[in-house]
Amino acid sequence: MFENLSERLERSFKILKGQGKITEINVAESLKDVRRALIEADVNYKVAKTFIDDVKVKAVGTEVLTAVNPSQMIVKIVHDELAALMGGKAVEINLKDSPSIILVAGLQGSGKTTFSGKLANMLKKKGRGVMLIAGDIYRPAAIDQLKILGEQIGVEVYSEPENKNAVQLVENGIKYAKSKGTNTIIVDTAGRLAIDEQMMQEITAIKRAISPSETLFVVDSMTGQDAVNTAKEFNDKLDFDGVVLTKLDGDTRGGAAISIRAVVNKPLKFVSNGEKMEALDVFHPERMADRILGMGDIVSLVEKAQEQFDEEEARKLQSKLRKDTFNFDDFLKQIQQIKKMGNIKDIASMIPGIGKALKNVEMDNSMFKQTEAIIYSMTPAERENPALINGSRKQRIAKGSGVEVADVNRLLTQFDQTRKMMKMVAGGGLQKAAALNNKKKKKR
Known part of the structure; x- marks a missing residue:
């Protein structure tokens, strides 16, 4: 980025x-x-x-x-x-109404549907009761996509595949959500072009009919200056409350993030940078300025790490490290938690100085595949007690995971180094991070 x-x-x-x-x-x-x-x-x-x-x-x-x-x-x-x-400080979405209705609009292919799922996932984790409404009456695939995302995150999706009146469909969905006592409703709408007058009238009619608490405009940051121009045209007709930048992990030059706020005078509220449902961040202007100037973003990195910490799990891990019983099952859990935080290169770039060093390095979460394959090729006893892994066991593990014995040896060495390092830094750090995250959850 x-x-x-x-x-x-x-x-x-x-x-x-x-x-x-x-x-x-x-x-x-x-x-x-x-x-x-x-x-x-x-x-x-x-x-x-x-x-x-x-x-x-x-x-x-x-x-x-x-x-x-x-x-x-x-x-x-x-x-x-x-x-x-870029706005000076983060601006939160309006969730004061009951229920809070969030209308999501944007161009075709901008990532609206994926963003709707990500936002539902984020708000659900904050304790909100969320329902998604599939308001795209033109593209059946969009309804299917939203349903798949809803299943992944455990959020109900309201749809009427046969209804070709978008305003009526959305109104029906909101009535249904209210009858279920849902306090947060996210309305995904059809992708449209600002030059398509009929489609623009439709989204304006939807907004007028449902009076949303928040209207968000989703734009693909990879379109650069076009993203800024489109945002201006949409804002002139829709008067949205905030902007969501998607695909910020792609080969983007960053101009949209810097320009949009100044051109439309509406805050950037979220940035989306991956396909995973967790890959959504509140937009913090100061932190983005840090990243643009190569200073990293330690605060966001710590927040992402805290989201993955469970206080009880952290306590167990700390105990294992103290007793020197950290094993490959624990190692595998740590890898899975890191993967949940998002793209590994993007995470690494949050550490000051690392982004520049990794500029031309190809790095993504697929780099964990070999490690996971080797661990899954071990028996439960071997994962529990790595000391059991002798020469013949290494050959069997290598054959089972499709790698060389040298790769197994390399992982065993890395595991040993990781265990020693984690033992050194485990003096309360993990538990403190988990306790802080637990307090945040209780405040919600």
């Missing part, structure tokens, strides 16, 4: 390295390169120009502290201005 933009910005800031102070001349040279980097990342031209002008005003004449060099000062100013440009 944002690798190319981050790299270009880093090069731009190097212009000021070695300078004694910030002057109008040297800052202008640096910011000219920053503006070029932003435009190449598909940031709206007017937005980029205004942004650079604001940074220049704040930078020129700024007193540079002895402990801070000019390039560091510019990085801080750019960071703060980027965060302000």
Whole structure:
């Protein structure tokens, strides 16, 4: 995410390295390169120009502290201005109504249906009673997709495949949800183009009929500047409450994330970056600015880790580490928890400095497949007690998992190193993280 933009910005800031102070001349040279980097990342031209002008005003004449060099000062100013440009702080969706109705709109292929499932999953985990309404009357596959997602996350999906009146269908669905005592209703609608007047009238009629607590516009971030233009057209007709950026894990230049807030004056509320139902994050402008400038995002990483921690499980794991009885079954559980956090490369990029190091490294969750295959080829006794694995057992495990004996040896070494490392850092850290997460759940 944002690798190319981050790299270009880093090069731009190097212009000021070695300078004694910030002057109008040297800052202008640096910011000219920053503006070029932003435009190449598909940031709206007017937005980029205004942004650079604001940074220049704040930078020129700024007193540079002895402990801070000019390039560091510019990085801080750019960071703060980027965060302000993207909204300054996170804006939550409105869930005050009873029931709260969330209308999801967007372009064809933008990822609306997948987002609807992800949002239902997120709200369900927060203790909300959620129901999904399949409001796409034109594409039967969308109804099937939503039902499959609903089954995965344990959320009921209301649909009427034969009803060709979208407004009536959605109204019927809301009545049904209310009769069931559901407090959160998510309405997935048909994908439409802003130029399709009939389809735009339909989504406007749906909104007028149901008076949603929240209307969210879903847009594919990979479409760059087109995403910004489409958001503006939709907002002019629909007056939505917030934007959801999808496919942020793809080969995107990041311009949409930076430009949309400034162009439509509506907050970015969520970012979606994968197919997994857990791959949905609240949009935090400051954290996104951190990531764009290659500073990582430790806060989000800790939050993702905490979501996977169960206090009782953490206590058991800590006890096992203390007694040195951590085994391959436990190791497998840890891998599965990491996979639930999202794409492994995206997670690693949240650690400061790691994103740059992994720029050209191919890495995804499939890298765990070989490890899992080897562990599943072990007997229950071997997983429980790795010390049993001798030469002949290694050959059998290798044959069963389709790998070489050397691969089995490598995993055994990695497992031993992991066990030692986890034992060293287990002095209350896991239990504290789990306890914190447990408190959050009780507050909900």
